[in-house]
Amino acid sequence: MSGNPAMVMRVVASAYTVAEKAGAIVRKVLHSGELGIVEKTGANDLQTLADRLAQQSICASLSRHFPKLTIIGEEELPAQEVPEDLIEKGQAEEILQKGCPEEFKTLKEEELVVWVDPLDGTKEYTEGLLDNVTVLIGIAYGGRAIAGVINQPFYNYQHGAGAALGRTIWGMLGLGAFGFQLQEVPGDRRIVTTTRSHSNKVVTDCVSAMEPHDVIRVGGAGNKIIQLVEGKASAYVFASPGCKKWDTCAPEAILHTVGGKLTDMYGNPYSYDADVKHMNSAGVLATLHNHEYYVSRVPQSVLQALRSD
Ligand code: AMP
Ligand code: MG
Ligand code: MG
Numbered sequence: 001m002s003g004n005p006a007m008v009m010r011v012v013a014s015a016y017t018v019a020e021k022a023g024a025i026v027r028k029v030l031h032s033g034e035l036g037i038v039e040k041t042g043a044n045d046l047q048t049l050a051d052r053l054a055q056q057s058i059c060a061s062l063s064r065h066f067p068k069l070t071i072i073g074e075e076e077l078p079a080q081e082v083p084e085d086l087i088e089k090g091q092a093e094e095i096l097q098k099g100c101p102e103e104f105k106t107l108k109e110e111e112l113v114v115w116v117d118p119l120d121g122t123k124e125y126t127e128g129l130l131d132n133v134t135v136l137i138g139i140a141y142g143g144r145a146i147a148g149v150i151n152q153p154f155y156n157y158q159h160g161a162g163a164a165l166g167r168t169i170w171g172m173l174g175l176g177a178f179g180f181q182l183q184e185v186p187g188d189r190r191i192v193t194t195t196r197s198h199s200n201k202v203v204t205d206c207v208s209a210m211e212p213h214d215v216i217r218v219g220g221a222g223n224k225i226i227q228l229v230e231g232k233a234s235a236y237v238f239a240s241p242g243c244k245k246w247d248t249c250a251p252e253a254i255l256h257t258v259g260g261k262l263t264d265m266y267g268n269p270y271s272y273d274a275d276v277k278h279m280n281s282a283g284v285l286a287t288l289h290n291h292e293y294y295v296s297r298v299p300q301s302v303l304q305a306l307r308s309d
Contacts, residue, residue, distance in 0.1 A: 171254035
């Protein structure tokens with residue numbers, strides 16, 4: 001399909017190239033050695049020059065193309081002119097060529113909300129755990145995450161100069177998910193993935209209640225959803241209000257596209273409307289299969305702790 005792609009396909013096609021540009025910025029700042037680290041709410045809530053530049057690049061590039069989009073980025077930045085070299089004008093041809101799902105064909109720019117996490121896994125980025133890092137651009141309509149782009153700037157970085165560095169995966173409800181091979185955890189093993197740098201007793205109590213065969217502790221919401229769809233983990237369990245809508249919108253869209261589910265710890269969906277509160281206060285539970293099992297295992301004490309937050 002060419003000629004006149006539907007508006008939402010053009011937004012996703014831009015988001016793809018914009019996420020690649022942001023990934024390149026994230027690599028460049030790392031190689032410069034000057035991370036420009038700022039503590040936001042504390043030592044476990046950091047912002048670097050890469051977070052700032054990547055968000056400027058993503059938000060300015062998208063709003064240049066699509067001035068009526070609502071774009072919500074993680075970082076609070078002073079309003080300022082964005083240098084021209086941060087603007088990405090390209091659109092992924094591969095996405096423009098795809099037919100838009102019927103239900104999204106007539107969507108208008110002003111009906112979309114774009115949630116931007118310019119660098120997910122900042123703590124790990126500052127510690128050199130580079131494959132935990134992602135750039136997340138989620139697209140919501142009617143409160144639902146309908147499409148998402150995840151760039152992993154350092155994918156393959158441990159495989160030497162011969163391997164292509166970085167990758168971009170994306171997905172759209174009703175269309176499919178691309179850029180990775182969908183895999184499942186073999187057998188009935190319950191492998192739980194959870195935070196490595198934002199843990200507490202409620203978080204660990206909830207993980208234990210799942211009776212996991214194994215627990216993986218890594219950084220990044222995007223990274224953990226990639227683990228689910230690539231068969232490295234069976235559930236992402238995070239009984240904490242620490243994750244925000246920009247952490248979950250793009251990952252949720254991709255996960256839902258391949259038949260998985262992302263909810264709060266009660267099993268209820270989050271809304272991605274422009275006016276929702278940013279915190280995912282009732283935690284994050286994401287799975288490819290057997291979501292009900294994990295919901296049923298969440299202890300009352302954990303639900304109470306989240307509710308009182
Ligand atoms: P993690 O799994 O710890 O990497 O967290 C996933 C996402 O949620 C990252 O963007 C974190 O920065 C964010 N996050 C989780 N918990 C907190 C917290 N307590 N304070 C600030 N950000 C958090
Ligand atoms: Mg994040
Ligand atoms: Mg971030």
